[in-house]
Amino acid sequence: MDLHLRVWRQKNSETSGKFVNYELKGVSEDSSFLEMLDILNEQLVEKGEEPVAFDHDCREGICGMCSLVINGMAHGPERATTVCQLHMRHYSDGDTITIEPWRAKAFPVVKDLIVDRGAFDRIIQAGGFITARTGSPQDANELLIPKPIADKAMDAAACIGCGACVAACPNGAAMLFTSAKCSQLNLLPQGQPEKDRRSLAMVAAMDSEGFGNCTNYGECQAVCPKEITLDFIAKMNRDYAGARIRHFFGKAI
Amino acid sequence: MAVARTMSAAKKVILPSLVKKYLMAGSGIILVLFVLGHMLGNLQFFGPPEMINAYAYHLHHLPGHPVTLWIIRAFLLACVVVHIAMAVLLVKENREARPQNYAKQGFRESDYAARTMPMSGLIIFAFIIFHILQYTVRVVPEHYNATIGQAPVEVSHLQLEYFDVFAMMVKGFSSPVISIFYLIAMALLCMHLTHGVASMFQSLGVRNEVWRYRLKCLATAYGCFIFIGFASIPASVLFFGHGKAYLAEKEAEWAKTPAAEVSVIDAQAAHTQFVTLNEGR
Numbered sequence: 081m082d083l084h085l086r087v088w089r090q091k092n093s094e095t096s097g098k099f100v101n102y103e104l105k106g107v108s109e110d111s112s113f114l115e116m117l118d119i120l121n122e123q124l125v126e127k128g129e130e131p132v133a134f135d136h137d138c139r140e141g142i143c144g145m146c147s148l149v150i151n152g153m154a155h156g157p158e159r160a161t162t163v164c165q166l167h168m169r170h171y172s173d174g175d176t177i178t179i180e181p182w183r184a185k186a187f188p189v190v191k192d193l194i195v196d197r198g199a200f201d202r203i204i205q206a207g208g209f210i211t212a213r214t215g216s217p218q219d220a221n222e223l224l225i226p227k228p229i230a231d232k233a234m235d236a237a238a239c240i241g242c243g244a245c246v247a248a249c250p251n252g253a254a255m256l257f258t259s260a261k262c263s264q265l266n267l268l269p270q271g272q273p274e275k276d277r278r279s280l281a282m283v284a285a286m287d288s289e290g291f292g293n294c295t296n297y298g299e300c301q302a303v304c305p306k307e308i309t310l311d312f313i314a315k316m317n318r319d320y321a322g323a324r325i326r327h328f329f330g331k332a333i
Numbered sequence: 334m335a336v337a338r339t340m341s342a343a344k345k346v347i348l349p350s351l352v353k354k355y356l357m358a359g360s361g362i363i364l365v366l367f368v369l370g371h372m373l374g375n376l377q378f379f380g381p382p383e384m385i386n387a388y389a390y391h392l393h394h395l396p397g398h399p400v401t402l403w404i405i406r407a408f409l410l411a412c413v414v415v416h417i418a419m420a421v422l423l424v425k426e427n428r429e430a431r432p433q434n435y436a437k438q439g440f441r442e443s444d445y446a447a448r449t450m451p452m453s454g455l456i457i458f459a460f461i462i463f464h465i466l467q468y469t470v471r472v473v474p475e476h477y478n479a480t481i482g483q484a485p486v487e488v489s490h491l492q493l494e495y496f497d498v499f500a501m502m503v504k505g506f507s508s509p510v511i512s513i514f515y516l517i518a519m520a521l522l523c524m525h526l527t528h529g530v531a532s533m534f535q536s537l538g539v540r541n542e543v544w545r546y547r548l549k550c551l552a553t554a555y556g557c558f559i560f561i562g563f564a565s566i567p568a569s570v571l572f573f574g575h576g577k578a579y580l581a582e583k584e585a586e587w588a589k590t591p592a593a594e595v596s597v598i599d600a601q602a603a604h605t606q607f608v609t610l611n612e613g614r
């Protein structure tokens with residue numbers, strides 16, 4: 081199939097970018113979206129032009145690197161799918177495809193379609209861990225965790241940190257990511273000792289990175305490739321309120 | 334390392350994001366409950382004129398009057414102030430967090446009501462100011478205290494003369510411009526509530542994927558209920574002339590008695606209670 085591509089090109093975070101049009105001919109519908117971009121890049125290199133920079137790594141939907149907004153949708157038209165798992169059979173001959181980077185103040189563009197998601201790492205550093213004793217492992221069944229709780233924690237832990245939730249949010253809010261990373265530990269017994277400190281610190285880190293606030297639009301959930309739900313945001317809202325109250329009365333650490 | 338801050342500086346946080354949302358939702362709940370009570374109370378407009386007039390009398394003579402009413406007003410005002418202050422902060426920060434928009438953003442989940450909260454809120458705010466100037470202070474578009482007289486009300490088996498609220502409402506809504514402004518404002522309030530009422534549960538952390546859809550239905554039903562209740566009043570006057578005969582009759586009556594004489598009435602000599610025209614504020 082032949083495609084009209086409108087791709088965001090931007091030299092670095094200091095300069096402003098613009099859309100550049102490319103005509104790409106003879107794309108197989110069996111190729112993946114990223115392979116389609118690879119083909120484009122090969123042609124650009126052959127012509128002596130600068131290839132389009134985009135993030136990717138595993139190409140199997142588990143690493144969270146790929147990050148494209150296609151025709152206004154983060155990760156493209158398919159639900160619960162990372163863009164690396166998107167195939168060209170969802171497009172037809174003659175389509176115009178607009179490709180943009182994640183857009184949020186907290187995710188500055190590094191080059192073309194690549195953004196800096198270091199802000200997520202700093203949120204994790206603030207509290208997305210448990211302070212564990214190292215040394216000999218404890219017995220696996222020593223801590224009993226009810227199945228529904230373990231399942232819920234696993235659902236939260238499915239977040240691959242791609243940032244699509246921020247990209248899709250008109251407010252550039254990182255609530256879905258932060259709530260998933262907060263909840264995967266807050267739900268489990270191992271996470272309890274640091275629960276209040278974690279909730280307070282991760283929300284504080286999220287705010288200071290310049291992410292927006294939640295208006296409860298639900299766009300984040302709709303684009304999340306791992307189907308993280310708004311339940312975790314509600315849970316974070318509860319956990320944070322409890323932590324604040326205990327902190328006020330001097331009990332939270 | 335890789336996680337070193339590339340942004341210029343950490344954002345100065347005025348209030349934690351979640352605290353702003355708690356305040357938004359908390360003030361929202363109180364306004365939601367107030368609006369329901371206010372709407373149900375106003376439906377007495379469809380009873381005999383004495384009904385809403387007596388209701389107005391009671392509101393202005395709550396136990397502990399006049400302090401009680403002022404406490405309630407101050408509390409509601411505080412809620413509006415908090416709600417607006419948070420709205421301004423949130424909207425400002427949210428715009429800053431997305432400095433550049435997509436060529437054309439796609440939406441899957443959010444509805445029109447959710448995306449227009451600031452605009453519907455702003456128009457509702459303008460409406461609230463007009464509404465208070467019209468029916469509480471009674472100076473817009475005319476001085477009702479001068480143009481509307483009194484009507485009999487029965488209060489604990491006593492016959493009193495009290496400001497004719499029913500007539501004022503009919504008079505106010507006889508103006509098509511005002512009635513239509515009220516209808517538009519109520520439609521926007523309905524929209525604001527279809528998102529707001531569902532959203533406030535999420536902000537306070539009491540919602541899940543099962544209740545999300547139920548609460549959305551509840552919020553939609555609530556918004557429509559509020560709209561129908563409030564809109565029925567101006568609509569009944571504008572389109573069906575409700576109360577116009579009564580108003581004409583009363584206006585003829587007031588024209589015969591000079592206002593000065595009705596302004597102070599010895600309600601009951603033994604209790605030396607005076608009810609003045611202006612007292613109904």
Ligand code: HEM
Binds near residue numbers: 526
């Ligand atoms: C006075 C003018 C008003 C303004 C400027 C205003 C503005 C707003 C805005 C911008 C939001 C969305 C906040 C966000 O993005 O998170 C909101 C939410 C809300 N508003 Fe209003 N509003 C007003 C009046 C009202 C009234 C009269 C009511 C109730 C009868 C109300 C009930 C709500 C509720 C329940 C929410 C949801 C809170 C949440 O998201 O947790 N608002 N308002």
Ligand code: SF4
Binds near residue numbers: 238244256307
């Ligand atoms: S919550 Fe979903 S969309 Fe957001 S970073 Fe995690 S996997 Fe990506």
Ligand code: FES
Binds near residue numbers: 138139146162
């Ligand atoms: S490249 Fe790893 S998730 Fe898409």
